[in-house]
Amino acid sequence: MDFSIGELARRTQVKVPTIRYYEQIGLLAPPPRTEGQQRRYDKKSIARLAFIRHARELGFNIEAIRALLSLQDNPDQSCSVADRIASARLAEVEERIASLSALRTELQRMLKECACGRVAECRVIETLADSTHRHGRLAEN
Amino acid sequence: MDFSIGELARRTQVKVPTIRYYEQIGLLAPPPRTEGQQRRYDKKSIARLAFIRHARELGFNIEAIRALLSLQDNPDQSCSVADRIASARLAEVEERIASLSALRTELQRMLKECACGRVAECRVIETLADSTHRHGRLAEN
DNA sequence: CTTGAACCTCTAGTCACTATAGGGACTAGG
């Protein structure tokens, strides 16, 4: 009923080095080892790692996941902490969408106006060089 | 007509260490120095750095900016390279928006269903722990 | 000439992994 790190990786779709990384930073408890020092996992490990993976998919950072895991381990606490973490993440996502939408608009405008001749009259390059450009925040991606 | 790195930073809204970083990685040419080895910039530096800043605001990565700058330096080339770089960026942005929109939906659902009682019946935690969860790609932010 | 802000280089840290090197353990077949 116990299995290797590679098997855990296969079952959770999390890469082997990532699992070791999660252990190193304390997201996953160090599992028992074989005599030859190889890690052995059980079903609970799958659940825990899947939890982490789902949280990462939703973009929670490691600190948030640490908090969410500790909530899961203490089910008698109020849910409001989890709620606050998820709300904060939602706010981030919404802000991100808004700023990317603005980027999209600007990129579309640049591209539409580009007649695709020489660089000398290229709207893409011109737009970037335009010193009267509004100053937004840097795109984080 | 020439000025310090701090002045350049002030005029372009790019931080001093970032300017030195751009020089180090070859995005900005090393400027002349005073006898005491302090950098001295001119108006052209402002234009170049502003260009870089605008490109970063639009989320172009350093390699893309390197290419865009070299296009600007050779204005007789075809504009199609710039067009392709910008189009690729637009595609990235659109993909990002799509995946963040999916995240938003899921976060909203989690939060709406959370009755905010004990963690034991918290939908936020439950959703994360749900092993039947669809497997999307990890959110890159 | 003195003060103090701004400048210099160099190194290390951020985040969440990913890659590599150089080895040891486990399993199936002969």
Place this chain on the structure above:
DNA sequence: CCTAGTCCCTATAGTGACTAGAGGTTCAAG
């Protein structure tokens, strides 16, 4: 029992685009 091949181990360094800090030097104003 031996071997081949796959998996596993640790430790270190690299990614992108900066940011922070230490420890020292230069500049401009008064």
